[in-house]
Amino acid sequence: MRFLGNTEITWRKGRFKMGYGIYGLTFNTLRGGNIKRLEFFKNPKGEFTHLSGVDTWTVEEWFAALIGELGEFANLHKKVRRGDFTIEEVISALADELADVQTYLDLLAARLRIDLGEATMKKWNAVSVRVGAPIYIDAEDWHFTENQGTKK
């Protein structure tokens, strides 16, 4: 195991294997937790809001929630640019907003029965081929390869 900056590199089956994906959160964990947790959400009146799971809200409602979180991120970052805060003062809050974006993005995908991990791998690898990048991602990590990034 070697380290390049703060990124772990290991050799495995003749390929570089980079950190971040090795011990990180998986799409499956996020999806499973997201779906199961929905039944616990209540509005300020104490009423359960997602008793029908992800289908309680329409695609448009999940999309609005996703955009709302992007807006929260944008508003806070705007205040950094304006000088209200330093980036160091709000980096944790910005990370929270991006985490909210990720969570709602998964719920939007779940509402459409899209496997977001599979969709991301498929599209991401297709772009690698398109741009001629010898890098692809799979369920374990990202890898350098001699064969995947062939420009067509």
Ligand SMILES: [Mg+2]
């Ligand atoms: Mg938020």
